[in-house]
Amino acid sequence: MAMAQALIASSANPEHRSPGRPRSEHARKNILRSTLRLLRKDGFVELSIEAIAADANVGKATVYRWWPNKAALVADAFLSSAEADLRFPNTGSVRRDLSLQMKQLVRVLRGKRGRIVSALIGGGQSDASLIKAFRERFMMPRRHEAYEILRRGISRGELRASLDLDLTLDALYGPIYLRFLIRHDALTEQFACCLCSTVMDGVIVERQSTNHKSACKVTRTN
Amino acid sequence: MAMAQALIASSANPEHRSPGRPRSEHARKNILRSTLRLLRKDGFVELSIEAIAADANVGKATVYRWWPNKAALVADAFLSSAEADLRFPNTGSVRRDLSLQMKQLVRVLRGKRGRIVSALIGGGQSDASLIKAFRERFMMPRRHEAYEILRRGISRGELRASLDLDLTLDALYGPIYLRFLIRHDALTEQFACCLCSTVMDGVIVERQSTNHKSACKVTRTN
DNA sequence: CTAGATTCGAAACGGTTCGTATCGGATTCA
DNA sequence: TGAATCCGATACGAACCGTTTCGAATCTAG
Numbered sequence A, B: 001m002a003m004a005q006a007l008i009a010s011s012a013n014p015e016h017r018s019p020g021r022p023r024s025e026h027a028r029k030n031i032l033r034s035t036l037r038l039l040r041k042d043g044f045v046e047l048s049i050e051a052i053a054a055d056a057n058v059g060k061a062t063v064y065r066w067w068p069n070k071a072a073l074v075a076d077a078f079l080s081s082a083e084a085d086l087r088f089p090n091t092g093s094v095r096r097d098l099s100l101q102m103k104q105l106v107r108v109l110r111g112k113r114g115r116i117v118s119a120l121i122g123g124g125q126s127d128a129s130l131i132k133a134f135r136e137r138f139m140m141p142r143r144h145e146a147y148e149i150l151r152r153g154i155s156r157g158e159l160r161a162s163l164d165l166d167l168t169l170d171a172l173y174g175p176i177y178l179r180f181l182i183r184h185d186a187l188t189e190q191f192a193c194c195l196c197s198t199v200m201d202g203v204i205v206e207r208q209s210t211n212h213k214s215a216c217k218v219t220r221t222n
Numbered sequence C: 001c002t003a004g005a006t007t008c009g010a011a012a013c014g015g016t017t018c019g020t021a022t023c024g025g026a027t028t029c030a
Numbered sequence D: 001t002g003a004a005t006c007c008g009a010t011a012c013g014a015a016c017c018g019t020t021t022c023g024a025a026t027c028t029a030g
Helices: A002-012 A025-046 A049-056 A060-066 A070-080 A094-109 A112-124 A128-155 A165-182 A189-201 B002-012 B025-046 B049-056 B060-066 B070-080 B094-109 B112-124 B128-155 B165-182 B189-201
Strands: none
Touching: A025 A049, A025 A060, A025 A070, A025 A112, A025 B025, A049 A060, A049 A070, A070 A112, A070 A128, A094 A112, A094 A128, A094 A165, A094 A189, A112 A128, A112 A165, A112 B112, A112 B165, A128 A165, A128 B165, A165 A189, A165 B112, A165 B128, A165 B165, A165 B189, A189 B165, A189 B189, B025 B049, B025 B060, B025 B070, B025 B112, B049 B060, B049 B070, B070 B112, B070 B128, B094 B112, B094 B128, B094 B165, B094 B189, B112 B128, B112 B165, B128 B165, B165 B189
16 A cells, blocks of 8 residues: 555656656546445455456556555555545434434445445455455544544543443444344344443343333344 | 255265265365365465365365355355354353353454454355354354343343343444454453443443442543 | 266366566657 | 656466366165
8 A cells, every 4th residue: 555655656746757657547546436336246255356447447457557456456445435424413412422323334334335344344354454444444433433422421421431432332333243244133223223222221130220211122032 | 055965965875875986975074174274274265166175185076066166165164163062151140151151252263263253254245155154153052152141141130121132142242243353452351351341231320330340441542 | 797877086178367568559758 | 859657458377267078986786
């Protein structure tokens, strides 16, 4: 990546031009777009440079001029892709703020973007650069918003000051990703809502909750 | 899979022999073993039938006689693989029972078996038969043990009777799998322990816990 | 024992894809 | 104008896929 960026800097930056024909930004954008399209359609395993080059109407050598291999191209395509705005309103209730964000995550994962995320995490088990791209571009932006929500909750006295924020976020978001990747059970906004409540309130009986009557009463036997 | 099993039945079952040379159980076992070995070493993406056949000292045609493609072979190898005994002692405390099981899951995922699980889930984003094998062979056996723990907790009055058991298990185990697959943070037994406590006790302030002083006081700012 | 059926591993086959090289044309700059 | 670099198209050798062929091996039935 660092090398690809250095190459971009040396050829696309007007102040540091190499002495020949400049690289085509048009070709680059086509390649990135085709990569995401085919990644979504075929997944990482079946994705091929040949197909990307054909879809983007470029030569294979052009692809290899910019990126050393498939994983690097996919990671760059993902890092370059647009991400919807992640800001959420401050409703004044951490419970409601988190619930909103978690529900939005479910919606995203269930859509087109979700198929790319799945391919990225799947391929990321073989190539760490893909997982890194996922963290940087998808996970951490969401997580930073959620940190703000948690901190507001702590300063408003809603949440315990001693909370491990990372662990708390894992507890809130981990199950959503689990259902998304493993598909052992339905991934719905209702699930996100109930999950939020359950993690907020805990599961043990000494809990004396008076104003958060859980709507999650369904007990299923597998 | 059903086809492969039908083939096995017709050639290895002494009562229903096809009229010629029997298939070699020795070759089959070698193939399954090589598959797991190479899957652990190279991951699903890089795994090749050529390499498996060479490692197992069999012909490629032998591999294709038993299994239609790579994914089917990997799924079968995983389903056929030994799994350590999953029984846990009933300590009388659901908190301790769950904590023990969660810590054991962390240990397994951090070991050799974990690398296979990672490859399986990764490949499973492309081919659903791998995810299915993972659920059947790894996830559900653990989950069924955990259901027992939860039910004991409910009948002992430790846990709320209205709990959604599936959601609760997702909350307990989802974060472990998340850290395992995404690697955004450390996956330790201490994490499993604190996670268990946090999910048990909840995160909101009205929690009046007297005898479960959380050992999870570390608040990290990212 | 022989004949027929099935499986074995080795080898070969045509096709696809990888990563690289070559080429003529295109695009820059000095 | 010449040099340098990039473009897409094409070709190349290697690796692998999934399939086929072959002689040998292993079974059963007559």
